[in-house]
Amino acid sequence: MRxxxxxxxxxxxxxxxxxxxxxxxxxxxxxxxADAAFAAAGNFWSSIYDxxxxxNITAGFASLSPGVLGQAGSARxxxxxxxxxxxxxxxxxxxxxxxxxxxxxxxxxFSVYINETTxxxxxxxxxxxxxxxxxxxxxxxxxxxxNAKALGLVSGTSTVEDVAITFSTNFDxxxxxxxxxxxxxxxxxGVAIHEIGHGLGFVSGVDVLDLNDDxxxxxxxxxxxxxxxxxxxxxxxxxxxxxxDFTADSRDKFYSIDGGVTAGGxxxxxxxxxxxxxxxxxxRQASHWKDNLGLGILDPTARPPGQLxxxxxLDLQSLDIIGWDRAALTAVPEPSTLAAFxxxxxxxxxxxxxxxxxxxxxx
Ligand SMILES: [Zn+2]
Numbered sequence: 150m151r152x153x154x155x156x157x158x159x160x161x162x163x164x165x166x167x168x169x170x171x172x173x174x175x176x177x178x179x180x181x182x183a184d185a186a187f188a189a190a191g192n193f194w195s196s197i198y199d200x201x202x203x204x205n206i207t208a209g210f211a212s213l214s215p216g217v218l219g220q221a222g223s224a225r226x227x228x229x230x231x232x233x234x235x236x237x238x239x240x241x242x243x244x245x246x247x248x249x250x251x252x253x254x255x256x257x258x259f260s261v262y263i264n265e266t267t268x269x270x271x272x273x274x275x276x277x278x279x280x281x282x283x284x285x286x287x288x289x290x291x292x293x294x295x296n297a298k299a300l301g302l303v304s305g306t307s308t309v310e311d312v313a314i315t316f317s318t319n320f321d322x323x324x325x326x327x328x329x330x331x332x333x334x335x336x337x338x339g340v341a342i343h344e345i346g347h348g349l350g351f352v353s354g355v356d357v358l359d360l361n362d363d364x365x366x367x368x369x370x371x372x373x374x375x376x377x378x379x380x381x382x383x384x385x386x387x388x389x390x391x392x393x394d395f396t397a398d399s400r401d402k403f404y405s406i407d408g409g410v411t412a413g414g415x416x417x418x419x420x421x422x423x424x425x426x427x428x429x430x431x432x433r434q435a436s437h438w439k440d441n442l443g444l445g446i447l448d449p450t451a452r453p454p455g456q457l458x459x460x461x462x463l464d465l466q467s468l469d470i471i472g473w474d475r476a477a478l479t480a481v482p483e484p485s486t487l488a489a490f491x492x493x494x495x496x497x498x499x500x501x502x503x504x505x506x507x508x509x510x511x512x
Contacts, residue, residue: 170201171473173345174308178208183316183337186324190341194349197465199476202298202305206312206348213317218335218451221344222313223293223352227372228302231257233290236300237376242474245406249470252408253379254392258287261395262386265361265429266368275398275429276364279391284369291373292471296350299472312348316340321454332455339458343446346464347436350471351447353378355435359397359426371395376471381423382409397429404438404463406470413466424449438463 173191177184187208213220237250254260260281263269269276281287295311297303316322316337323334330336354373361371378393383402386394387409394402401421403412412420424433424440431440438444445464452458469475 171195171198172203173206174203175206175208178210178316180210182324183208183210183322186322186337187341189326190338190345193338193342193460194345197476198299198468198473200299200305200472200474202295203308204295204298204311204345204348205308206314206345207310209313209315210318211315212319213315215319217317218320219314219316219340219344221315221347223295223348224309224311225291226294226297226303227289227291228297229257230254230259230288230290232302233292233300233376236302237472240300240472240474243469245466245470249380249406252406252410258283259374259379259392260287260390261368261374261393262383262389262391263358263368263371264396264398265358265364266366266371267364268368269364275396277385277389277396277398279389280368281391282368284367286369286371286374289372289374290376291354292376293348293350293352295348296376296472299350299474312345314341314344314348326457330455330457335451335454336456336458339446340451342460343451343458346447346468349468349473350375351377351436351464351467353381353423353435355381355395355397355426355430358395359428359430359435361397362428377467380404380406380413380467380470384420397426397435399425399430401425401439402435404467406466413463 171194173195175187175191178187234250234253241247241250260279262277263280264275264277269278294303298305321334322337323330324337326336326338352375354371354375355378357373358371374393374395378395381394381402382405383394383400385400402423402425403420404422405411405413421439422444424435424437425431426435427433433440433449437449438447440449445461446458447464
């Protein structure tokens with residue numbers, strides 16, 4: 150697999166030639182430059198995927214916590230695991246889609262390697278164990294509303310808000326990456342691409358479990374397994390016989406699109422591809438790649454001021470497999486060089502916020 154992707158600046162000119170049917174309806178922030186940059190971020194994703202849906206984003210600025218550049222909140226939709234697998238298999242449009250959809254568990258339930266629950270309090274990694282008792286959390290998949298649109302579970306023309314994205318007013322932004330990023334300013338378009346990526350479905354339910362630090366709830370309460378979580382494994386979860394690793398702890402979690410047989414992160418990261426949780430893990434929200442490995446735009450921290458953020462094939466594949474359909478090959482941007490990857494200390498790109506739940510909105 151080609152490991153390294155593209156520098157956004159190479160993409161800016163692609164947007165008109167590759168427009169397809171994925172449309173972003175983004176509210177005005179009140180700042181014309183920011184609105185144009187937001188549109189460019191939407192156009193980037195539209196150049197990659199061509200699902201015939203419209204994603205409604207409420208965009209704005211606010212004074213966010215120190216070190217947080219932006220935040221995204223996505224409406225969520227729950228469906229049964231069987232329905233999820235069926236619509237995913239019906240949506241196969243790439244070899245990666247086929248691999249992922251056809252290596253999911255085959256029954257109506259899936260098992261999870263989990264911890265931090267009332268059943269799992271104990272020694273070791275906070276009592277990690279295999280939960281396969283068929284409880285609600287073994288049969289529900291919860292995805293972002295935009296993801297549900299890509300899978301046909303929600304009407305693609307629904308005008309209800311899918312994602313809310315807020316940028317911090319506490320930083321200086323460069324709204325135009327086509328001429329590089331000015332020193333002292335952050336790459337607005339790159340951060341917007343990151344936040345929209347969460348909205349499209351790059352989230353992990355482990356961030357919800359991670360809040361259950363004292364085991365206040367039983368495992369059946371954690372009906373938050375996301376589509377991307379079916380690509381989340383550890384050697385321990387596999388050795389234990391669980392279908393996925395859904396623990397909130399500091400052990401490495403690797404990305405695999407074939408049920409854990411092959412670690413898909415490639416050369417970088419070894420068996421560590423996902424962040425593991427703010428409270429019980431590595432201090433980063435689990436809804437991200439592992440930090441500081443240059444894995445992609447969905448790293449938890451952004452490039453420092455004056456630098457462009459980078460999208461990788463890993464980013465694109467991770468959304469492809471959960472239901473987004475890659476546009477024609479001509480729309481795939483050219484790869485950048487290794488030299489583009491020199492991740493250092495960064496600022497948090499975002500804090501994921503959970504939005505209102507929309508259980509069982511799916512058909
Ligand atoms: Zn993020």
